[in-house]
Structures are given as structure tokens and as C-alpha cells.
Amino acid sequence: MTESSRPSAADDALDVVSPPPPRAPFTAATWREIAYLLANLPLGLVAFSVLVVWLTMGLGLSVTVIGLPLLAAGLTVCRRYGKLERARARAWLGVQVEEPSPLRPRDRGFFPWLWTGLKDPVAWRHALFTFIRLPWALFTFTVTFASLFVGWPVLPWVARWLSNVDRAMVRGLLSPSDELERRIAELESDRVTVTDTAAADLRRIERDLHDGAQARLVALAMGLGLAKEKLLEGQSDESVAAMVDEAHGEVKLALQELRDLARGIHPAILTDRGLGPALGSLAGRCTVPTTTAVDLTERPAPAIEGIAYFTVSELLQNVSKHSAARQASVEVWRTEDRLLIQVEDDGKGGARLDGGSGMAGLAERLGSVDGLFVLDSPVGGPTRVTAELPWRARTAAEAGSGSGPGARGR
Known part of the structure; x- marks a missing residue:
């Protein structure tokens, strides 16, 4: 072998460092991404059609008594559709998205429900997701379907890039992304804690009253009743004095227990x-x-x-x-x-x-x-x-x- 035909040290290093040309494996995750992208079009088409009909009817009839309730009902449907899309993204794309806090009007009745539904930011974000999803679903369906036949070697990369856009859309529009939503969820959890604590404190106060001061006052009433009967019968011996003395002791103990209980509520x-x-x-x-x-x-x-x-x-x-x-x-x-x-x-x-x-x-x-x-x-x-x-x-x-x-x- 001549000097010029021998491999150089740089060539040897290049052979060691450079990996072989990557090949796209068709893993289970890849097939789930492909299925997700193909299913986008039929679901997006149905959701977009419902959205357009709902907006057209709701806005067109907003001057009547049924227009605004129709809009509020449509926003409720958008929330439900968002829940379906979150579940689909969770199962097929592995996107873990928290559920937004449920919609709860402050007061009962039709008008509180109507106003709360119309100004629900979560539902409006879900409506925006539905609106922009159809053109994207049409594009992803076309590219993915074509790649199944003419772009098989690059299909896994295409599926990953397209599904990453879907992941970003789900996280950005279908998650409780703003601080207000997270704070609402925290406050709801805190409200449960405060309610449970208050209920436990009320049960403790009731138990202390029943087992402590109330029991002593009942014994006091019985003792004073017996002493009264003896006095009415003309008896004034030492037993009556003992009963009165015992009742006096019970009064002092009951007062002390009531003071301790009051101190436990708020000193x-x-x-x-x-x-x-x-x-x-x-x-x-x-x-x-x-x-x-x-x-x-x-x-x-x-x-x-x-x-x-x-x-x-x-x-x-x-x-x-x-x-x-x-x-x-x-x-x-x-x-x-x-x-x-x-x-x-x-x-x-x-x-x-x-x-x-x-x-x-x-x-x-x-x-x-x-x-x-x-x-x-x-x-x-x-x-x-x-x-x-x-x-x-x-x-x-x-x-x-x-x-x-x-x-x-x-």
C-alpha cells in the first residue's frame, strides 16, 4: 500500500466519532402520533362546524332573549370539547395537562350562570383552539397521509415535528396556563381545608360543652333540687348544708370549664x-x-x-x-x-x-x-x-x- 493510499489518523478519528446515518424507528409512540395526526381532520371538521353554527346563531340572535343563553351554552360545549382533546393528547401524545377549575357561578339562578358563562376565559380559549385547529388539521392530515405512501423514510420525523406543534397548541390553549386558574384551584383546596377545620372545631366545642360544663350543670341542678325538697320538708340538718356546699363546688368547676372553653375559642x-x-x-x-x-x-x-x-x-x-x-x-x-x-x-x-x-x-x-x-x-x-x-x-x-x-x- 502506498503512502497516499493509507488512511490518515484524521480519517480514523472521523470513522470513530461520526455516527452512522440515523434511521427513523417506527416505535409505538410514532404510530400513536401518526394516528393522532390523521384523526385531527374528522374531529376538527366536526368541532369547527359546530363552532361556526353556534357563533352564527348566537351572535345573530343576540338581540333576542335566546341569543346570549345560546352563546353561554356553546361556551359550555367548548369546555367539554377541550376536555376531550386534553384526554386525547394525554393518551396519544403523552401531554400531561391539568384540568381547568370547574365553572361555578357565585350565586344560584339563571343570570349568574349566564354572566359567568359568557365571561369564562377558559371556554373562549377552547373556542379559539377549535377555530384555528381546522386549517392545521387539514395540513397535518395531508402531509401525514402523503408521507405514508411517498415519504416513508422520513415519516417518523414528520410525525414528531407536526405532533410537537399540536402539543404546543394543547398546552397553550387547553391548559390552565394563567396564574388566576392555578390560584383558583389552590383556593378551592384551601376552602375545603378551612371548612373541615371549622367543622372539627365546632365538634370539639360541642363535645367539651356536652361532656364538661353541661354535665356539671345537670348535676348541679339535681343537687339543688334535692336540697330544695329537704328544705321544703322542714329538714335543715347537715346533709342539706353538704348538698349546698357540693353544688357550690360544681358551680365553680363549671365556670372554670366555661372560661377554659372560651379561652380555646378566642382568649x-x-x-x-x-x-x-x-x-x-x-x-x-x-x-x-x-x-x-x-x-x-x-x-x-x-x-x-x-x-x-x-x-x-x-x-x-x-x-x-x-x-x-x-x-x-x-x-x-x-x-x-x-x-x-x-x-x-x-x-x-x-x-x-x-x-x-x-x-x-x-x-x-x-x-x-x-x-x-x-x-x-x-x-x-x-x-x-x-x-x-x-x-x-x-x-x-x-x-x-x-x-x-x-x-x-x-
Whole structure:
């Protein structure tokens, strides 16, 4: 072999680095894309025809009593068609698109339904998708069908490029793409959490009244009734005095239970004096020595104060029951428009959101008001819980009902 006929080192490197000419594999995903593109035309044709008839009739009859209801009903149909297309794209193209939030009028009745339906942005986006889909479906059907016969080697690439455009259309027009839609879904979930929490609190109050103060008042009434009968019979011995004394004790216990129950609903010290003294009172009742530091120059909204108070209350109960700690601390401060709470103890740690200590419920409650809940509790301790709430400053009327800002308590 002559020198000129020998392969050079550059040729050898080129043989190693350059891959063989790519070939398009006909995978199952490719066949699903082809089927999707071919099915676009019949579905798009039917949907476009319905859309044109609906728009023509609805707009033409809008001056009559049936025009606007017809438009609203057509928009509802567009929503249904969008749901069908999302399911088809999910099954054939692997596009995972969230479902938009359902349409719920604020009030019952015909006119709330009509107005909500006419201004539904999701339905109008679905109508736009239906309108622009027919020319695209005609193009994709023609190209895909022709490639089946004359462009077989490039059909997989053609199917992928065309179906990628469909993927973009589905994501852009059939998904809850705007922040408002996502926020609506979050608020609906939060509403369920708030409703469940309120129902649980009502059941707790009912149970406490039935098993506590109500039972004591019933016993008190029976005791006083027996004492009254003895007095009417002319008996004034020591047994009557004992009955009256026992009834007096029951009255004091019932009053104490009612005070505790009222404190559990909304403590008067929180309303009158703010978070500083209220949290100081909580710390004083904790079985673990606890210090508090509340650094606030003004008071947040009453609802935020209440959530902050009961969050700290439940966390300190967990410290008393589960932590085996020697000391704990509570700090509260404000950062811009957020209220920050940090509760820390030097106990054994190992707390978890799913550990049955109520942490998950606290996280859900804070999340329902756009708050955050962060738990840091390694085994061996320490445990640190950080909660964050929106500030939502008090109105002038709310500020007038209190006596000043929450002071630093110790």
C-alpha cells in the first residue's frame, strides 16, 4: 500500500466519532402520533362546524332573549370539547395537562350562570383552539397521509415535528396556563381545608360543652333540687348544708370549664392586649420553661393574630407532651408583609408532619391562608418550627377595638 493510499489518523478519528446515518424507528409512540395526526381532520371538521353554527346563531340572535343563553351554552360545549382533546393528547401524545377549575357561578339562578358563562376565559380559549385547529388539521392530515405512501423514510420525523406543534397548541390553549386558574384551584383546596377545620372545631366545642360544663350543670341542678325538697320538708340538718356546699363546688368547676372553653375559642387577653401578653400567658402554662420574645410595633389583622396564637398554643402542647425538653423559646417578628413565628425546644427531636402530633393539621391551616410551615426536627434534637403568615394590617375599626400593639413579653 502506498503512502497516499493509507488512511490518515484524521480519517480514523472521523470513522470513530461520526455516527452512522440515523434511521427513523417506527416505535409505538410514532404510530400513536401518526394516528393522532390523521384523526385531527374528522374531529376538527366536526368541532369547527359546530363552532361556526353556534357563533352564527348566537351572535345573530343576540338581540333576542335566546341569543346570549345560546352563546353561554356553546361556551359550555367548548369546555367539554377541550376536555376531550386534553384526554386525547394525554393518551396519544403523552401531554400531561391539568384540568381547568370547574365553572361555578357565585350565586344560584339563571343570570349568574349566564354572566359567568359568557365571561369564562377558559371556554373562549377552547373556542379559539377549535377555530384555528381546522386549517392545521387539514395540513397535518395531508402531509401525514402523503408521507405514508411517498415519504416513508422520513415519516417518523414528520410525525414528531407536526405532533410537537399540536402539543404546543394543547398546552397553550387547553391548559390552565394563567396564574388566576392555578390560584383558583389552590383556593378551592384551601376552602375545603378551612371548612373541615371549622367543622372539627365546632365538634370539639360541642363535645367539651356536652361532656364538661353541661354535665356539671345537670348535676348541679339535681343537687339543688334535692336540697330544695329537704328544705321544703322542714329538714335543715347537715346533709342539706353538704348538698349546698357540693353544688357550690360544681358551680365553680363549671365556670372554670366555661372560661377554659372560651379561652380555646378566642382568649380575651389576645383581643385586649395583643400577641405579646397572650403568648406570655401560653408560655406560663407550658410544663417546660419557655421564654417569649414578640417584636412587633403594630398589630396584624385579628384573624392573623388568632391563627398565630393557636399555632403557638398547639406547638407548646406538643413540647409539653412529646419533646422531653428542658427549655423552649417562642419568637415572633415581622419581615415586610409577613408575620414570622419560631418555636424551638432542646428535646429529643424526631417530630414529623405525619407523626400524629398535629403538625400536618397545622401545616394545612397555615397553607389555607397563604402561609408556610417548616419543621426541622432531627433525631436527638433540637426541634425548630418556623411558621410564616401574611401580615394583612388591621383596619382603623379593628385597631380601635384593641388597646395597643403586642409588646415584647418575657
